[in-house]
Amino acid sequence: MNQTDFMTIPLSVLGRRIISLVQETGKITIFFFKGFIHIFTFPLQLSKIIHQIYFIGMKSLFVICLTGAFTGMVLGLQLYYTLIKFGSEGVLGSAIGLTLIRELGPVLSAIMVTGMAGSAMASEIGIMRISEQIDALKTMDINPIRFLVGPRMAAALISFPLLAALFDVVGIFGGYLTGSLLLGVNPGIYFSGMETSVSMVDINGGFIKSLAFAAVVVTICCFQGYYTHTRAGGFGAKGVGISTTTAVVHSCVLILVTDYVLTSFLL
C-alpha cells in the first residue's frame, strides 16, 4: 500500500458512509411525509386507525401503568433521600411532577411502546414484504404506504400523548406511595407543591415530545419493515429479525436524541 492509498482509502470509506447516511435520512424523511399525508387522504381509514389505536394504545396500557408506577416509586425514594439532605423534602411533589411530565413520562412511555408495538410493526411489515404481500397490494392498485403506514401513524399520534399522560398520572401516585405513605412527606404538601410548580407549558411540552416520538417510532419501525428486502445483511426470516432489532435500537436512540433537541428548544 503506497502513501496515497493509505490516505485515500479511509477517506473514500468515510465518504461512502456519509453519502449512504444522507441518502437513508432522505428516504426516511420522504417515507414519513408520505405516511403522514396518507392519514388525511380520502376515503379516511377510520376502522384501521381504531384497530391500530387498540393495538398500540390499549395493549400497552398494562406495561405503561406498571413502568409508570415503579418509575414514580423509585423517584419518590431517590428524590426524598437527596432532598432531605438540604431539608427540602417539601418540594418532593414538585420534583416528581416536573420530572415525569417534562421528561420521563414521554420518553419512557415511548420507549416501552417501541418495545411492544414498534417491534411488532417492523416484523409484521417485514414479513409482508418478504412474502410478497406488499407486492400483492401494488398489483391491486392499493398504495402500500397508505394502507400500512397511514393508520399506524395516525394511531401513534393519538396514542402516544395519552399513554404519556397515563404514565405521568400513575408515576405521580407511585411517588406519593413511597414519598408520602412510606417516608412520611405530608400528602397535602406533596400535591399542592406539584399544583403550584407544574404549569400548562410543562404539560404542553410533554405532549409535543410525545407527538414527535410517535412520528419517530412509527417512521423508523415501518421503514425498517418496508425495506427489509433491500437489507444486505440477511434475507427472509433473518432479514426480518435484523430489521426488527434495527427498528427498536434506532427508535430508542432517536427518541433520546429528539428529546434532547426538543428540551433545548422548550426550556
Place this chain on the structure above:
Amino acid sequence: MDQPLIQIKNISKKFGDNHVLNGADFCIYKGEVTTVIGKSGGGKSVLLKHIIGLVEPDSGMILFQGQPVSEMKKAEKRAMRKKFSYMFQGTALFDSMTVFENIALPLMEKTSLRKKEIQQQVEEKMQQLDLNDINDKYPSQLSGGMKKRVAMARALITDPEIVLFDEPTTGLDPIRKNAVHSMISDYQKKFGFTAVVVSHEIPDVFYISQRIAMLEQGKILFEGSPDEIQKLPDSVVQNFIQGVES
C-alpha cells in the same frame, strides 16, 4: 394481425451477475390466453412481474396498446393497472386476514360497493372455486391447493380485463387442476379477458391457450400457436415439451 395489447420489446434484466432476461421479445393479444413455458428458474415469473410493473427492466420497453409504459403519466399508469390482476406463484395471501377478507380486500379498498354486495360477490366467487365453509379461516389453516384457489378468487374478484397467472395449478390435484384450467378457458370465452399464464402443465396448457411462448436462456425461443409449437422441428423445444433433458 391486430395490434398487440401488450408488447414486450427486447427486455433485459439482471440481478447481480445473474442475467435473468436477455432481450426477451413477445406479444400478448387481446382476448387470448397466452402461456409462457420454460425451465424452472428461467425468468418466467420475472417476465410476468415486468408486465404488471413490479419489476423495472434494465433495458428494453413494454408497450400497452402501443404506448410505452415508461412514458405514461402517473394517472395513465394507474388507469392501466386497474385493468390488471395478478395471481402470485406463492399466493401472497394476507396471513393476518381471513379468507373472506383476503378475497374482499380489492373490492373494499377500490370500490364503493356496500358490504352486502361485497359479501354476495365474494361468496359467489368462492362457490365457483369450490371454496366452501372456509370464510373465517386464515391462510395458514389451509392446504396449498386451497390457498391457490383463494389467491385465484382474489385475482378474479374485480373482473379484470387482463389476468396474469403465475403457476396457478402447481400443487393442485388432477381434478382441481383441470377445474382451474377449464375456469380460465371458460372465463376467457365468457368475458373475453386476456390471460397470461406461466405454467409447466404440458400438454394441458396447449388445450386452453391460443398462444404459447417459450422462454429459454432469457430469450423467447418460440412464439406461436399450440399446434405450431408441437410441430416445430427444434430439438430444444421438442425435448422440453416431452420432458427430455437436452
